[in-house]
Amino acid sequence: MLVTIMKGQSDDKITICRADGTTAAAQFPKKGPVPHDAVHLIVEEVLGLAHGFWGMIAAGHDPEEIQDIAKAAGHASAKRATAPGAEILELIQAERIVEAAEAALWSGGTDVEGMRDLAEAGCRASYVPVPPLSLAGAQEIMARVCALRDDWASAGIGHQLEHRWALT
Template identity: 35%
Template sequence: MKLIATRGARTDKVDQLRCLRDDGSATATPMPRQGILPHDLVHYVVESTLGWRAAFYGIVAGGADIGWTMERTHDAFRRDVADQAIHAEAVVESLQAQLWSGAFDEAMFSDGVRAACAARGRGMPPLPDGAGQALFAAVLALDARWQQVPWHGTLELDLPDW
């Protein structure tokens, strides 16, 4: 699946994300500007780096509408959503908190993931040693690329085998 992130105009409050599946079908959603890398692009880093194919983008790649998928994976009370999708959301939220703070702190990252999972009634995901720091570095690298995209320009990212 290909992700196509498009910057709007300088004064817009949202950018756009289009997911183009391997079968040619597509789904799209606005990406609110937050002053940090958009939430949906942080998902790309987490899911592609960790190889989590049952998370947000895996559900979208399987044919689900992106809006429907967002509603399901962001609902803390849904028990029918795969653990991986919930874990991805928790990791993304914790990484975003680290981005807002401007620096990475392993203990705060882990505490953030643990708390976000607990709030959703799930246990902590199995993460390899150093995963938080590696994900943070990857998010910063993607953010640097995103910041170079001109107004009305696009950034294309591939999710192989999805």
């Protein structure tokens, strides 16, 4: 699956071309120094989470429907603090680690141990097991997220990041 993220003025755009030729597109507001869904690409790839956000997209889901799928499967929130369904386990794990990586990035991107601690706390609070996150894996995630930040910050409007998603 080919994922293209295009930098916009206030929103970024994603276009997806799946292995079977089907396509999808989405637009999302900026919420930090890098596109949130690009951090998902990094986290899910490094950790081999084939059924996270991008795995669900590769399987044919539209990006816009993922949040509703997560809610229907019992995504833990303050109002519904229960274990989520197995079908969204990796989705929730990925989201918690992405959030931890973004928090580490916002504070300079060098606190790998702090990122791991945040990821573990986030997974526990969401009632999902922490996926194996070695120090080397966390370092790779943060190195790639920091490189993305540096590239994205200097890129102009219209810049496109292309990534080939290979996990199935």
